[in-house]
Amino acid sequence: MGTVIDSVGKLIARYLSKEVPGYAPFTPSEPEYLKDVIQPGDVLLIEGNSRISGVIKYLTQSTWSHAALYVGAVDGAKEPGGEQHVLIEAEIGEGVTSAPLSKYFAYHTRVCRPVGLSREDRETVCRYAVDRIGFGYDTKNILDLARYLFPLPVPQRWRRRMIALGSGDPTKIICSALIAQAFDAVRYPILPKVTRAGSRHARREILHIRDSSLYMPRDFDISPYFEVVKPTIVHGFDYRALHWADKQKPLGEVAGSFSVFPEAIGSPPLIPEEIDKKAPAAVPTEKVNV
Numbered sequence: 444m445g446t447v448i449d450s451v452g453k454l455i456a457r458y459l460s461k462e463v464p465g466y467a468p469f470t471p472s473e474p475e476y477l478k479d480v481i482q483p484g485d486v487l488l489i490e491g492n493s494r495i496s497g498v499i500k501y502l503t504q505s506t507w508s509h510a511a512l513y514v515g516a517v518d519g520a521k522e523p524g525g526e527q528h529v530l531i532e533a534e535i536g537e538g539v540t541s542a543p544l545s546k547y548f549a550y551h552t553r554v555c556r557p558v559g560l561s562r563e564d565r566e567t568v569c570r571y572a573v574d575r576i577g578f579g580y581d582t583k584n585i586l587d588l589a590r591y592l593f594p595l596p597v598p599q600r601w602r603r604r605m606i607a608l609g610s611g612d613p614t615k616i617i618c619s620a621l622i623a624q625a626f627d628a629v630r631y632p633i634l635p636k637v638t639r640a641g642s643r644h645a646r647r648e649i650l651h652i653r654d655s656s657l658y659m660p661r662d663f664d665i666s667p668y669f670e671v672v673k674p675t676i677v678h679g680f681d682y683r684a685l686h687w688a689d690k691q692k693p694l695g696e697v698a699g700s701f702s703v704f705p706e707a708i709g710s711p712p713l714i715p716e717e718i719d720k721k722a723p724a725a726v727p728t729e730k731v732n733v
Contacts, residue, residue, distance in 0.1 A: 457536060463497070466492035468551035470551055472548055480677050483565055483569050485556050485672070486555040486557075487512075488555060490507060496509065505659065507660040508660060511547075511622075512569070512625060515569065527543065531572040533578075533621045541576055556671075557626070568631070619658040619662065623662075632666075633658060633663065633666050634666055
């Protein structure tokens with residue numbers, strides 16, 4: 444019986460992971476800019492185009508359906524062409540794996556950076572994720588997968604719970620939950636519940652870590668503790684250098700410096716005009732008969 448459930452779960456996972464044709468990101472990444480800007484500990488949000496991505500975007504009311512943690516070069520993990528794996532992610536049907544950054548060059552992405560995280564804690568976060576490579580997505584929990592086949596209208600207050608409803612270990616290894624657990628290892632906040640306690644002399648905030656299964660990819664985007672890093676702006680953005688379709692480019696940019704003549708032609712020298720001796724002499728004014 445267990446084998447049958449596992450086989451059915453893998454089929455459902457394969458169906459949900461299949462990409463929907465016709466995806467065209469509105470603002471795809473600039474690969475070179477992204478590679479230069481991203482740092483270990485950064486969270487890369489992705490606008491996915493698989494079947495489950497559409498459901499997650501509906502439930503979370505967000506552009507982002509997937510998240511991966513940038514950890515730098517992963518030892519022994521490379522593409523056949525030699526490209527180094529630098530991302531750790533948890534995907535349905537695959538579990539926790541590593542991936543190259545180029546996997547998401549064609550997608551709309553966003554970089555979220557934890558603010559003020561020390562070097563030691565940053566290394567701990569990355570090591571936590573790397574150590575979980577190979578953790579599988581438990582396809583035996585068929586309800587966790589099957590419920591995404593029927594994206595019925597869900598009240599907003601229940602949408603976050605829909606990601607974790609009835610879950611055991613499998614849903615706690617979804618992409619955002621894995622990253623949330625990594626930051627929880629160093630007690631770095633994402634969207635903690637805050638209880639305000641006041642007195643006559645002092646007021647303080649008590650932070651409560653949410654259950655990791657309740658985190659969504661968009662939470663890193665709206666978190667007050669993560670900075671949104673936009674590679675295009677970091678590299679120096681000049682709006683005056685943009686070329687708009689409805690405005691002609693400056694002539695100098697199109698043709699460069701040019702002249703209507705192939706070579707410079709100087710003006711001819713000025714030569715005094717010789718007096719024509721045969722011409723009649725000028726008649727004095729007083730002799731002119733009126």
